[in-house]
């Protein structure tokens with residue numbers, strides 16, 4: 001039995017029936033990490049000893065007959081911009097290379113509370129800025145389907161870890177598609193929840209109005225189980241929204257009859273690889289076959305969304321990253337006076353992409369440029385939101401490709417930051433509008449997985465899960481497996 | 487008349503009286519061990535998220551209403567981005583675009599005239615940390631330390647229109663502002679603890695001109711008197727610069743209390759703060775009903791209380807102004823009046839004795855031990871004739887320092903008046919025998935000679951004799 005190929009709910013069943021212990025599962029995962037990590041490099045930090053201790057403690061509770069969550073004893077990993085108490089949290093940046101938070105993020109706390117076992121922290125693009133995990137301040141992560149290709153970004157480590165069987169599920173963060181695009185490249189499921197649904201306390205901010213934490217899993221049932229734990233109001237986070245959280249597992253029914261699905265034509269026009277387009281059309285036909293009504297719709301301001309997003313996210317990032325100045329935590333490069341210390345610390349601590357965005361953000365927020373760029377970007381953001389509001393009056397769901405192409409080769413786009421950014425072109429409008437969206441694998445093209453993006457109304461994650469589950473149950477396209485094995 | 491006119495605007499930072507900080511649960515208590523009142527939020531640690539303290543919104547609204555401002559029903563927080571070691575997040579959270587209160591005013595009285603100074607805005611912001619320099623000042627120290635206890639303390643910044651014309655007006659404005667904030671319970675307004683700080687923007691221009699001159703900003707003034715002096719000095723300095731044919735340089739200047747001059751602190755252009763909305767905090771939404779509820783909690787303010795003292799008790803405007811300039815004094819007056827219903831006498835004692843002793847000791851009323859009950863019983867003792875006015879003043883000094891009951895002081899020190907004829911007759915006889923010239927003068931019709939003789943009796947009894955009784959007995963004796 002290959003434990004690391006099983007889904008969370010399958011492992012959970014085995015644990016429940018006492019056919020296996022959490023310690024055994026955790027050991028198996030750690031062993032597997034040992035074997036494949038040289039190739040994949042999904043982890044910044046592996047916390048083996050802690051993981052085994054947690055696993056044993058869950059086993060003990062189980063042996064005492066305690067009522068346990070379906071996540072109890074399941075090995076997970078968390079992307080490295082989400083705080084973990086006593087464990088290094090670096091944002092894959094040299095400037096935070098030694099930062100050990102004295103607190104857990106709310107999501108970390110909730111998952112620990114549910115008994116999930118933390119295997120380690122996943123690699124990412126530095127401060128979640130990038131599309132390939134090549135902007136990590138430490139090393140590149142590789143795509144488990146093809147080691148010469150990128151896993152996507154910024155949560156590339158978190159997606160690769162699930163795809164390579166190095167964790168049963170992971171948490172990533174999504175500012176511009178950074179959960180969905182790598183999920184699509186790595187053949188796993190990634191969901192960006194509605195803005196405000198999952199607490200951001202303990203998430204190291206990139207762009208506060210766009211960031212969201214979300215799960216990466218192998219199947220839809222797992223996604224529901226993780227959402228059940230991490231969604232919901234947190235009084236410590238001002239942006240957290242107080243709404244009822246349903247039991248997402250109850251949404252898992254095979255039924256899309258009468259569901260109205262919009263296909264935004266702007267997402268099928270430029271730059272979309274024909275092979276990817278063909279796979280997406282196949283998924284559309286399948287859904288129609290199952291009773292859904294699919295129609296072309298228009299989101300007319302889509303073409304302006306990437307520019308607006310780049311301006312807004314850079315503006316917010318330039319401010320959010322100001323605290324890394326060498327005074328209180330992280331890297332400090334000693335210098336004669338304070339100002340030189342600030343400058344040296346920041347020029348040595350940050351990588352190129354981060355610096356580029358800090359410069360851009362500083363520029364667009366400066367008094368002379370504020371109206372022309374930042375305010376204009378906010379106006380575009382409003383128009384993008386209105387586009388979605390309009391179509392969601394008639395349609396229950398939007399279906400699009402997750403990314404214009406499958407995973408691209410390492411180093412292909414490193415020197416063309418805008419081309420790199422374009423790989424998020426279908427994801428970005430969702431962040432501007434704060435909507436929930438999911439990437440679901442749908443088949444392969446030349447040995448690489450294709451991702452299907454589903455976008456729903458705010459707080460309607462349930463519909464995403466229902467459609468995902470229906471597709472999962474009625475086709476064999478949603479679980480591509482990388483050839484990589486032990 | 488000077489041919490120049492000063493244009494002065496004040497920016498006053500007031501610390502709000504809350505138990506916890508603006509966006510976290512850390513204590514706001516003053517004077518604790520450095521960095522003992524900090525948490526991830528006020529230290530700006532990565533991943534920390536803050537939540538607005540509702541009490542701050544209530545106090546800021548109250549202050550705004552008391553300053554006749556309009557209150558915004560939808561406002562938010564912005565970030566002011568700049569680099570400084572005492573700034574944990576690399577930005578300060580403030581209200582740049584939409585202050586909670588705006589378009590207010592304050593009436594001040596200078597030289598018997600009432601003048602209205604408009605208030606542009608009052609906005610909420612957080613205090614950064616505080617630097618301590620090992621060498622005493624930033625220029626000559628090898629190391630600096632940061633105390634983040636202050637970081638995230640809730641402030642309101644109250645900005646006046648540049649309608650103040652002199653140091654005296656500035657002082658009057660600050661005194662009135664302080665009184666209002668104290669009355670409403672919005673702040674402790676303690677300048678020595680930094681809960682009230684003031685920066686002054688000063689420029690001068692030829693009388694009649696409507697364009698503004700180049701301004702300087704003066705900082706580091708630690709009393710209202712210092713504000714007045716600093717402004718007066720700076721106005722003179724700028725006039726001298728202009729008269730000499732030079733240009734005033736836009737800069738920040740510090741007030742050097744010892745030398746009585748302003749000195750250039752830094753000479754750089756205004757930084758670009760790159761302000762924008764803080765998306766980690768939710769906007770503040772207030773309903774009209776809630777704002778009216780807050781308005782209903784505002785007590786009687788200094789102006790109205792002053793008017794009441796003048797109209798109901800006939801106090802002189804000057805006295806009423808001073809007594810109502812501080813809530814503590816006004817309450818002391820009211821409480822004394824409950825036990826001794828003679829407003830003018832109480833006012834006289836407060837204006838002369840109480841304020842004299844407070845000023846001499848550079849003290850606030852709460853630091854003195856005298857109570858309203860104590861003053862009332864003292865005044866009753868004087869009224870009954872148990873002690874003289876003069877002895878009363880001595881007793882008051884003891885009450886001020888030790889807080890004892892006046893009757894006890896009088897008893898312990900044997901200070902009560904001697905009105906008993908038996909006790910006085912011998913002293914009177916001696917005074918008559920020892921002062922034949924004055925006796926003769928009186929008998930020959932020089933009425934004023936009796937005053938000297940009374941004085942001699944008072945002296946001999948160490949002030950304890952009842953002067954009325956002595957006068958009467960002396961006249962009887964001399965006209966026998």
Ligand SMILES: [Zn+2]
Nearest residue numbers: 510512525528
């Ligand atoms: Zn705090």
